[in-house]
Amino acid sequence: MDIMTRQHWLGLLANSPATRLAELLQPHLPAPTAISWLRHAQTGLVMLQGRSGGSGSRFNLGEISVSRASCQIGGLLGHGWVRGSDGTHAELIAQADALLQDPQHAPVLQQVLQTLQQELSARRAQRARETAASKVEFFTMVRGE
């Protein structure tokens, strides 16, 4: 089992469905009184930028809604940022982020992360299969001249 880095787990938590995250994290979360909320969940807009062809000059693609929350558990600071307007999802990520930095809680939570990683890989593989099944090959008929 490889230990995930903070960057990796924040991405994984944000890409997992909020309901599944709540289900898996519920037994490990501390009492609400042990959490100091520095920033309760808030939703705002973030401008997405793109580059044409991946290497052209930057342009504004559009805005997406993003939710964020920050909390402090026993002196450890956790941040949660997630696409969409689900504030509870951001708060769950923030709590998990703080606990994952705590050597006491990290081992159990790393197992939760492994489960989430497997589910995410399965979803992505499923999606790739569905996409591949609808693939269309275009070719030009060469006239026999």
Added chain:
Amino acid sequence: MLQPAFDNMVHDSQRMFRHILTALAEPLLPQDLPQLPPALPGLLPATAAVLYTLIDQDVTLWAPALPDSTVASLRFHCGLQLAAQAEQADFILLPLGSTLPPLASLQAGSAEYPDRSATLLLEVADFTIDQVEASGPGIAGSRRFGAGQLPAGFWAQWQANHARFPLGVDVLLISASQLAGLPRSTLVKEG
């Protein structure tokens, strides 16, 4: 360790902004501030509320020396930017017992843009003593006022600041749970 700010950042800071406007509209009349956020280390509770309301990433603040955790909390909640020198800052924060930088050296705006001036956030002990008589816009007749533990020579410097009107700095006097405004238009007589 970071400190939590207002419970409800949007509504509480709007309410606080209203109190600041009222304080400047009725100079030297202390306003009670309900529901303050937890105090920042080294500052009064009301000062934290004023900073969370007025500071954002577009303005600069100068203060003599703040504890690291206070600077970190302000950076987290409002994107604080510290100015290197008081002369360039938009807001000057003077915690209780600091020495006053010369008011004439602070940003006073220009004839075209008198609003591009500094605002002084000055911590005081209380508003219970009687020091001066003030008059001017927002004061019907005159008003008696006094603030405990003001920096030495403040009222003398204020005369020069008022004389520069429409240029000059504005002051917010902050006690533990009260706020009084002193705009540059206010004429103050000592004694």
